[in-house]
Amino acid sequence: MIDSGKLKVVAAMTLAGALAACSQAESPAAGLAPAATSSSIELTAGIQDIMHDMIEPSAEFLWESVGVTETAEGVEEKQPRTDEEWAELRRHSIIIAESANLILMNGRHVVREGKLLDDHGTPGNLTAEQVEQAIAADRATFESFGRALHEVGVTFLKAAEKRDTKAIMDAGETMDEVCEGCHLKFWYPGQKIPAFPDQAPE
Numbered sequence: 001m002i003d004s005g006k007l008k009v010v011a012a013m014t015l016a017g018a019l020a021a022c023s024q025a026e027s028p029a030a031g032l033a034p035a036a037t038s039s040s041i042e043l044t045a046g047i048q049d050i051m052h053d054m055i056e057p058s059a060e061f062l063w064e065s066v067g068v069t070e071t072a073e074g075v076e077e078k079q080p081r082t083d084e085e086w087a088e089l090r091r092h093s094i095i096i097a098e099s100a101n102l103i104l105m106n107g108r109h110v111v112r113e114g115k116l117l118d119d120h121g122t123p124g125n126l127t128a129e130q131v132e133q134a135i136a137a138d139r140a141t142f143e144s145f146g147r148a149l150h151e152v153g154v155t156f157l158k159a160a161e162k163r164d165t166k167a168i169m170d171a172g173e174t175m176d177e178v179c180e181g182c183h184l185k186f187w188y189p190g191q192k193i194p195a196f197p198d199q200a201p202e
């Protein structure tokens with residue numbers, strides 16, 4: 001005779017075992033942020049990919065969108081003029097704001113499995129593993145830089161919607177500080193960046 005009680009126990013144990021194996025496979029190495037909790041979210045890119053493929057191109061676009069350039073033909077004041085050009089500025093602002101959220105997602109690793117940072121081995125620069133450890137050791141600071149990047153993306157977005165070129169220039173300066181601040185702490189802490197002349201100690 002089949003003991004249905006026993007069967008249920010076996011079934012429950014099998015399920016528990018499967019779940020444990022599953023969560024073991026997904027759980028990040030010790031010291032990392034916990035994996036994303038919602039099962040519908042699957043993280044693919046590393047912070048490296050988001051930097052290289054989303055943040056860097058959009059930041060470059062925004063930095064170059066407004067300014068004065070001297071060419072052989074004379075001084076050219078660069079700024080978006082057509083509706084399409086303003087829409088592009090808006091699009092890159094949204095990419096900056098939202099990719100800041102992407103890098104803050106729990107379980108997001110620095111690189112995809114088996115990848116190295118482009119500058120792997122450069123003295124003074126952390127390796128991917130060391131970046132991961134540095135973030136785990138001071139996640140609060142990492143998140144505050146991430147939030148600052150999100151905020152500057154929102155500032156660009158509002159400036160784009162108001163077509164305010166001065167606000168775009170100012171946001172560009174802020175963004176530069178945010179990128180550099182996070183990189184100095186979590187990517188190349190060994191680099192000696194020379195102080196700007198106007199910031200040198202008296």
Ligand code: HEC
Pocket residue numbers: 047048049051052055056059103110117118119131142143145146149175178179180182183186187
């Ligand atoms: C919250 C922290 C943080 C902020 C803010 C941030 N970064 Fe990064 N970035 C990192 C870390 C950590 C790395 C090191 C991993 C790596 O090299 O990919 C990195 C790497 C990079 C890389 C190298 C990618 C590669 O191919 O290896 C580029 C380019 C980059 N960031 C651009 C930017 C720009 C531009 C900004 C500002 C608009 C910015 N980052 C803001 C954390 C940040």
